[in-house]
Amino acid sequence: MKNITLKNIDLKKLAIATMLIATTLPIFAQDGNAGIMEANQKVRSYFESGTQLMYAVGALIGLIGAVKVYQKWNAGDQDTSKVAAAWFGSCVFLVVVATIIKSFFGL
Template identity: 75%
Template sequence: MKNVRGSYSRFYRRARKVALLCLLLAIEVAVYAQDGNAGINEANQKVRSYFASGTNLMYAVGALLGLIGAVKVYQKWNSGDHDTGKVAAAWFGSCVFLVVVATVIRSFFGV
């Protein structure tokens, strides 16, 4: 019987320690989460500040893809390939997609 009591008391001591640690963790989280709205607003402002740069980057990537696509289509056209129209449509479509996405992001988020 003595061993059973000893194991129960060890279990309860450990359970109390775990409960105390959980309580301290909950208190710490509550302390850090006091001003959640200010943190969310700050994150919102930081993310919105990158939209202008991001859309400009998308315009630049679209222009670069347009130049690369024009060279690829020109090479296919000069070599006499029959699928030049398909390649031109694919490259032109990707450039238009990037420009449209950048424009939608800019207008949707009011940047």
């Protein structure tokens, strides 16, 4: 029976890892510009739907805020104006950010 030592196992692992790296290096040595252009196209394809999603989330936040403010107003709470300003501000912020991003990038 052969003695297996930790040193032999580590050398085998190192040899296998070196062979794997050597065989996969040509895969990563491709034209980087093509990858950047592909990523650019993918991001641009999602941009319009992303801004539409931001508008939808802003509208949903506005509706939820309107219901919360209405509940507080009917309950006679004193801080109704603070809650209304917070909900309205968050709704406007989302819509403004989506509009600015859309106009800034010109897509």
